[in-house]
Amino acid sequence: MLLSKQDDHNRRATDVANDTTRLLGLDGLAVVGVAGDTDGPVVHLVTADERARHCPDCGTRARRSKGRRVTHRGKGNREWELRNRLTRSAARMRGEHVDALLDELSNLPRVIGAPITVAWNAKEDLLDLLATARTRPDREQVRDLLYRFYRRCADADLSELQRLATTVETWWPEILAFLHTGITNAGSKGTNRVIKTIARDAYGFRNPGNQRLRTRCATTRRARGHLDAR
Template identity: 60%
Template sequence: MWNALINAGTLGMTLLTAWIAKERLRDLLATARTSADRSHIGHLRWKFLTWCADSDIPEVRQLATTIDRWWAEIEAFIHTGHSNAKSEGINRVIKLVARAAHGFRNPTNQRLRTRCVTTRRARGHLRTA
């Protein structure tokens, strides 16, 4: 894969640089729930940020800026293993329901409909025979 991208010219090198940045970020996030020490996490973060800073791809640099801006939250995830993914998923479902209904006429109906959609039974986890 590497040789094919290198031989593809400028576009191939751009893809390879972005792919390596993604892999460095995955290495950093893979330390979640592994009880890795701070120096190891700091080293992986440094490798990711320097790789992105040395690249001349604006999207990769923007990714590094975003990771750096959100580092406190990312570090909390790495150390605790907890994220807000469940609440974000539920919020997404609520927004989809609101869009499908084209607005609600009263708050009671809105609460009832969103509660029905976000229960475990509605999502298919507790299917009864």
């Protein structure tokens, strides 16, 4: 029996869906997109589980592994509802709020709460290290804080924290210069991001003059008083 093009497409999509169900038991699985291909639709998945690096049938190695952990967004998932407090610095929170946050994490299932707690503590260790900038920290203070951060990442056995520690190690000379001098290129990076965002939102400009005008309007608002809270 001959199949039409649409029937063949539906059959291939069904086959892909059936093969994908073998991965539904993996940790932190999320479907990030479906792309067309000459052999049919290709489902792009993201998961932190190492078993997803190989195809269940042919064992083909994945071209890249993002290692991203995901959770269901919405009410009823406490770890998602706590996301705003998890990104805040504990130094800017009241003591009772920090205690309440840690209690909330301890009440979650261990497979969910334990990694989040470890990652949160590592984030706080790194913030404590960066907080010594412009305070003229001595060598021993920086060494102790850096060792505490590295030790936390090593003991956690989380791939995300291991990559974070590797990034800090790679950029450590620049980070140390920031701690001692307080000089950073964060301002220029922020301005560059605004310029790129303006260009993306406009989907290209008709001429360079329009681009310069829109860029100057977006990057000089504070100087022109448009961001004055008073």
